[in-house]
Amino acid sequence: DVKVxxxxxxxxxxxxxxxxxxxVQDMDHENMFWYRQDPGLGLRLIYFSYDxxxxxxxxxxxxxxxSREKKxxxxxxxxxxxxxxTSMYLCASSPTGTGGNTxxxxxxxxxxxx
Amino acid sequence: RKEVEQDPGPxxxxxxxxxxxxxxxxxSASQSFFWYRQDCRKEPKxxxxVYSSGNEDGRFTAQLNRxxxxxxxxxxxxxxxxxxxxxxxxxxxxxxxxxxFGRGTSxxxxx
Numbered sequence: 258d259v260k261v262x263x264x265x266x267x268x269x270x271x272x273x274x275x276x277x278x279x280x281v282q283d284m285d286h287e288n289m290f291w292y293r294q295d296p297g298l299g300l301r302l303i304y305f306s307y308d309x310x311x312x313x314x315x316x317x318x319x320x321x322x323x324s325r326e327k328k329x330x331x332x333x334x335x336x337x338x339x340x341x342x343t344s345m346y347l348c349a350s351s352p353t354g355t356g357g358n359t360x361x362x363x364x365x366x367x368x369x370x371x
Numbered sequence: 372r373k374e375v376e377q378d379p380g381p382x383x384x385x386x387x388x389x390x391x392x393x394x395x396x397x398x399s400a401s402q403s404f405f406w407y408r409q410d411c412r413k414e415p416k417x418x419x420x421v422y423s424s425g426n427e428d429g430r431f432t433a434q435l436n437r438x439x440x441x442x443x444x445x446x447x448x449x450x451x452x453x454x455x456x457x458x459x460x461x462x463x464x465x466x467x468x469x470x471x472f473g474r475g476t477s478x479x480x481x482x
Contacts, residue, residue: 290470297379299474300415300458315469347414351470359405360460360470362414 260284263348263363270370276335278366280348287353289331290315290360291323293344300347306331307353338370374398375459377473384449384480391445392476394459401461404442406433409456409475418457419444449480 261282270276282289290305292315302315304323312323320342324332331350335342345367351360376395384390396404403422407415419426421442425434432445446453456475 297474300472302469305469345412349470359417359420362416365412365414 261348261350261361261363263346263366265366266364267367268369270335270338270368272339272370274335274338274370276338276368276370278333278335278346278348278368280331280333280363281329282331282348282350282361283329284350284352284361285328286350286361287328288351289325290349290351291321291331291333292347292349293317294347294365295344303333303346335368338368340370343368343370374471375461375473377457377459377476379474379477381477381479384478386449386451386480386482388449388480389445389447390449390478391443392457392478393441393443394473394476395439395441396459396461397440398461399437399440403462404433404435405460405462406442406444407458407460407472409458411455415458415472446478449478451480451482454478454480 264279288307291303292300301317303321306312306325322334345365347365348363349360374397406418408418409415419433421433421435430447434443456477458475459473460470
């Protein structure tokens with residue numbers, strides 16, 4: 258069964274702290290994504306990566322950075338957490354090519370910044 | 372125009388009702404679509420794929436109207452457990468690998 262794992266499910270951090278959200282997929286997918294989801298705003302893309310060490314900004318990259326050193330792992334970094342980054346963060350992966358474009362999500366990371 | 376638009380609802384229906392909602396898309400080149408279901412405080416999960424003229428899976432029917440550029444999701448005999456948000460996303464096209472989700476339609480099925 259396909260698996261996208263977000264190791265930190267619930268976090269409470271202080272303003273100004275550096276926060277790491279980790280995501281690992283076991284499907285050998287090329288593409289990985291980080292979204293945040295807030296009530297009424299739907300899924301908003303923060304960053305995505307289509308290959309190791311490759312990254313591109315999504316719709317709301319400000320205040321975030323990412324790292325993809327290995328194909329299976331995609332990390333989201335909040336350099337200096339702020340209260341407006343309190344949200345649910347979803348990691349996802351998808352294959353490239355003719356295998357279908359289904360996207361698989363992790364269970365989400367609930368971040369509260371106080 | 373947004374690539375995908377959905378009525379946020381909520382659609383509030385009694386058990387046993389039939390309910391349908393649409394998703395309009397702007398890219399006429401999109402060939403297929405996906406409906407995802409998201410339960411409260413959970414991640415989205417694939418519900419159905421919609422290719423060519425449509426797809427049916429039990430109580431769920433998804434249809435594609437290319438002329439008017441929308442897809443629909445019909446749920447018959449609604450159950451309490453159908454309460455969720457339903458998201459649509461077009462197939463990745465033109466070499467793009469960035470799924471664009473609608474904001475979702477909220478469905479509440481009540482006793």
